[in-house]
Amino acid sequence: MSRLYTLRVALFALFVALSAFFAGCSDDDSSIEFLFDREISDVSVLQECAKDADSGSYCFKVRFRYPIDTENLETIYLWVDSTVVGDTAKTVNDDKIAKATDSFKFPSGTESLFDTIDVTSYIQDFVKAGRDSLLVAIYCDYSSGRPGTVQRVYLHFGDKIDPSVVTITDSMWTTGYLMEWSRSTDQTNYYEPNELSGPIYGYNIEFYTEDKDEDIRNLKVKLETPDGIDSTGETFKIHYRITANNDSMWVDTVSHGDRVKNYLRIMVTDGKGYNQESLDSNVFRLIVEGLKAESRYSVTISSWDVSKNESDKFWKNFMTTDSVAPLMPTKLFTIKDSLFPETARLDSNNRLAIFWNRSVDPYKRDHGIGVDSVLTIPDTCLFQVCYDTVQTYRIERLNPCSGTWDSIAYAGGSNRYSKLYKLSDDTMKVSSTGNFVTDTIRWVSPGDTLIIRIRSIDMSGYYSVALVDTIVVSPGALANEIECPEGFVPVKASDTTALFCMERLEHQNDSGAFMTNVLHSEALATCEAISADGFNVSLCNERDWELVCLSGGKLAYGVVQEDTLDVLQFLITDCNVSTNDSITAMDVSKRTSRCMNSMGVRDLPGQLQEWVNGRSEDTLAVLKGGSYKILGGIEREMQAQCVRRSFPVFTRLAYTTDSVYLYREGTKVDTVFAADTSRTLYKVLTQKDFTDSLQFFDVQDSNGNSVGTDYAPYSEYKKGGDEWLEKIGNGMKYVPDHVEVVFLTGEHVSYRGVANFYKSPSIGFRCCAYKNE
Structure with missing residues (x-):
């Protein structure tokens, strides 16, 4: 018996005890009790096709974890759509089981914790019928005892997501108005939230004045698009709008008779997606001339994508000016x-x-x-x-x-x-x-x-x-004492330490892009390659980084804080902590300069986690600072604190090569890894009795240098082959080294050895320049 089985038994016993307690306190003792350890968990959707899938199919797989209690588990049933098993049903009867879309027997004896069902073939008719989402329900059937509840997940098809709301900046003068906006972003795939460059069909714009006697139908209109200036209506149409129904989308005329002469409706065509590489290529400007001086108007705008989805309307009031502008001096x-x-x-x-x-x-x-x-x-x-x-x-x-x-x-x-x-x-x-x-x-x-x-x-x-x-602006008192290399600012860790220099931002390459997805050793080598007269440039030492962030203990997060600002909101909006907004993190022009400490060092709490040199040989590769990435189980304020340090880990199967001791307790066998002289020994397993094998790998960087060791179940390696190795390698080369026969304990542990070969797009670094002695 494995340690995992023992854990399942313990959890089941705990659940029974808790159930008895809550049953005694319940207002309704006759209610049905469902066992959480008899239902699947960790249900997720994979949008991937099998090798033999038809071209053009909507391909989905549903992945789940088997129940904790698999004793007497016989069959796992699956329903597609909610016509048989609704979205609130907790259990199923024999009639619903007979109408299951599919079922399969639980593979008794399996050591796999997860399984995957390919549901591609079940959903094609629903997609063709125009459904935008579909329920998948899964239920575990046991030969005896109470079951767990039905578990479910939704599949989302196609582009049913509205484009982003258009917001405008504007200016007005005596007889005219200019409105400027950036092309909407559009997520075309529910499962790819960071892909925001879906094509925008166009925009509906409406001007209105409460003065029903003012005729604004024939205002002079000029449109400046990323492709040029249009004054003739090639890229816009007056008295037109985009409209749609369930089947199609089209451009249609709108009423513009004398009864609605105080309205002007304009349709602007687009056809392109948001360009993250060139922000200027997303900008539109619409200019209208012929308004009345000192008069009030309103304008609304909405965007449409090519899949008939319309954004919410943005609405704004404005007022034209008088005929004489105010005067300003010429100097500050x-x-x-x-x-x-x-x-x-x-x-x-x-x-x-x-x-x-x-x-x-x-x-x-x-x-x-x-x-x-x-x-x-x-x-x-x-x-x-x-x-x-x-x-x-x-x-x-x-x-x-x-x-x-x-x-x-x-x-x-x-x-x-x-x-x-x-x-x-x-x-x-x-x-x-x-x-x-x-x-x-x-x-x-x-x-x-x-x-x-x-x-x-x-x-x-x-x-x-x-x-x-x-x-x-004055460089300050510190700059009067030390002249730093370009890109570095003078800093002081404490009153008792010498001045040194730190990069103002995380390190950027020659083209200005932040260097991420690098090993700790690569970050160190990059810093050491920087030549600066009179300085020794290296990766920042952990303690130095932390003390600069604290700024003498005045700053908890390494940012100048105003009393009127909410700390949590500041970390989100100005430091991009735990937002999953990688676009802002990677583009310095999208960042705000407000996230800085008093010495001018920016973005210590967020944007990118940073490699530093740890305080000992055992903890050389250390991460400081928060990240744009949501770090599971860590509160936003906690991950942004100057004093927090972290180490990258992979979760790996725990194993032992030592003897394993089995002790019988009634009909159950308890597995332990150290001899217990107070109990009656049932059996001792030594390495010759072990049936598990692990494949160990020499992990190498792009230059073929060995940077660490990793391991995986030998069966997974043989099944996945080179393609699987490349996937888990995350840019590293996994070279098979040797196989060890082990005993898997059934637990998962955090493998710290990964720190030497861990890379992530959310991790960068900054260099420090220390004065030569």
Whole structure:
């Protein structure tokens, strides 16, 4: 008898005891009790075809774990569709068993824990009938005793998933409106959630005004698509829309008579999928001209994929502006740093204060106001006679990676533009007669160069000409003591350790792509190959990485945190922790600079886990930081903590080559692996009695270097062959080494030896540069 059988018996006894307890407390003692250890578990769907499957078939297999208790298990029944066994049924009677789609006998004596059923042949008629999903129910029939409940899983066919909701950015002027959006993403396969490049058929757009007397049916329309500019209607149609029913999808005209003259409907054609390699090739801009000044309108937009699925509608109000734009100065002012006088100083929380001469909104074009670093208002131009204040300001920062303007969230509070400042001896002081206003830019790294754009907005929503200025930020006190190689920033692990340099981001190759899916040894070699005068470059030491992340114990996650922010939400939205969003993790232009510590090191809690050098020879290959990947069983906040360390493992069958001791207890036999002199020995098994075999492999990297040892059941290796070896190799070469006769204990263990040959797309690294002594 195996140890696994003993475990099953123990679990069954525990379940019976718990059942008796809950039965005594139940409000309804007559209710049917189902045994959890007599039902299948871990049901999953594999979308793969058998070798002899017909071309074009929808191929599916259902994989499951056998029940814990297989004693007296006779037959496993399967039903496709819910006409016989519904989606809430817990048990089945003889009539339903007779109508089972298929059944098979339990292979008595098998040591396999899992099995797979190919359901491809059962589902083709349902697919042809247009079904978008199908229930598969599985039930275990025992020769005696109560059963477990029916278990089920759903199969999903084709593209029944709506494209993503279109969101727009816009701007408006006196008589016109511009709306910009990116092509929708579309998941075409339920089982491939990361494939989001399904083709988009087109977009329905509708403009509306509550003024029923205003005729907007014949507005001038221009469309800028990834393929060019269209003013003639080749890629859009006015008074048309995409529509669909159960059978087909088509473009149809919409009513545009005098009763609906306050509507304008536009259909835009597309036909392409989202391009992750070139974000600019996904951008659309629609411009309409001929609107009334200072009037309110609304716009809605939805997208359609080629499988008749429509996204939810995005809806927005806007208002055209008046005829005179507000005025902005041409220069920003900052507080200078004493160590680097030509640069702007950051405060202790990595915030940058900026100041500018406040904007004004003239009533007429011949206002006489001079525009320069400050606005000069003549004595003849009186407040609220010649001009008024503006409503607010829009502040943006140029993203150097994507080339887009990112809106900046303020730190100065809702009344920040009501407090006035006066320039005095190169500094700003609060003054009731001042002409300057301020705002605060958060999450700025030491040594940053910021390009800032500020536009004022008047009461009607009219934007001013932009103030665009460049601010060079002080590299800080640490940079005054050490000059780091390019791409590295100065850091200090603690007050008692020397300064060194760390890469600002995870390591990137020469083309700017993050290096992932590398071995620990490959990461180490990459860092050591970097040449920097006066420095020894290597993979970061674990303790150094951790202390930099903690920043002297001030930061739990290695990020500057604002009191007003929820930690969990910050880790999700800014550090991409445990979101499964690999696209953001791999594209630096999609990341936010907000996930950084006070020294300017970015993305320590999330994006990619990082290889570091461990603290001893036994734990050399260590992982630090969180990941975009959802790590099973680990809470998001826990995996993001600076102090957390982890080791990659594979789950492998536990085995022994030592003697195995069998002790009889009634009709049962207990298997143990150490002699127990207090019990009556039934039998001792030695290696000559063992019937299990393991195949051991020498694991090699792409250069043929041996990096570790792995093993698998010999029967699996012989059955799977080279194709199976390649699949489990994960890019490594598995060379058969030797076979050992063993006793499998029936348990699974975490095999730590895998750390030397583990690779994953979610794991990268960053290098550290240490001063030569």
